[in-house]
Amino acid sequence: MSYGRFAEIYDELMEDVPYQDWVTFTQSSIHSTAVGVERILDLGAGTGEISIRLAKEGYNVTGVDLSEDMLAVANRKSREQKASVEWVKQDISSLNMHVQYDIAISYCDVINYITDEQEVQKTFQHAHEVIKPGGLFLFDVHSTGYIDRYLSGQTFGTVTDEISYIWFCDENEEDYSVTHDLTFFVRKGDLYERFDEYHNQRTFPVSTYVAWLQNCGFDVLGIHSDFSQEAGYDEEENDRIFFICQKPTEEE
Secondary structure, three states: OOOOOHHHHHHHHOOOOOHHHHHHHHHHHHHHHOOOOOEEEEEOOOOOHHHHHHHHOOOEEEEEEOOHHHHHHHHHHHHHOOOOEEEEEOOHHHOOOOOOEEEEEEOOOOHHHOOOHHHHHHHHHHHHHHEEEEEEEEEEEEOHHHHHHHHOOEEEEEEOOOEEEEEEEEEOOOOOEEEEEEEEEEEEOOEEEEEEEEEEEEOOOHHHHHHHHHHHOOEEEEEEEOOOOOEOOOOOOOOEEEEEEEOOOOOO
């Protein structure tokens, strides 16, 4: 998915997203596990909001995304904010990095955009390969309940002077899978220009994610919900599920 025109308006549409909460969750997970972290790999970095914030906290950050358009926005923002981030164009399900990292993160629905079971498992395997022994893999996904009760079959929309959209969220044949059919109207002078986007998302039960992670060699240290620092979750009631995973040390 290139995102194309969507990258131009992404940050304006996402201005209320709590990016700092992901940064806080990351730092809390680092502190609670006592893992030493210098290098962070952000898988699915998008326009770089989380990567840039972590770089400003003093970490050495590499942001990976498949979309050149999103990375172009991220690069511009990091330059403007004088945040040193390395941006890399790659598909995270076929990741090929030449160094290892202390921690890899993947937030804000990134894993949900990988809708094929085998591709999700490949993504986990590549994350395992690129993390140093003893390092962490942190990510979140939509809960199955969130897909069923909040997204499937719903219609959303908004109207402003600059950007308006209508968003149909259609249920797919696969369990916990939806297609987002979005139509945007973006102001260009005295006129509005229309463009359309189609995004697919899918999630899986927590037990499925745990099995895949363990098959790749990860220890699952904690499963949390909705940015909570306390472990515990309810797949029906909570919206977002967070995983704290660790690659065992070589001695183990």
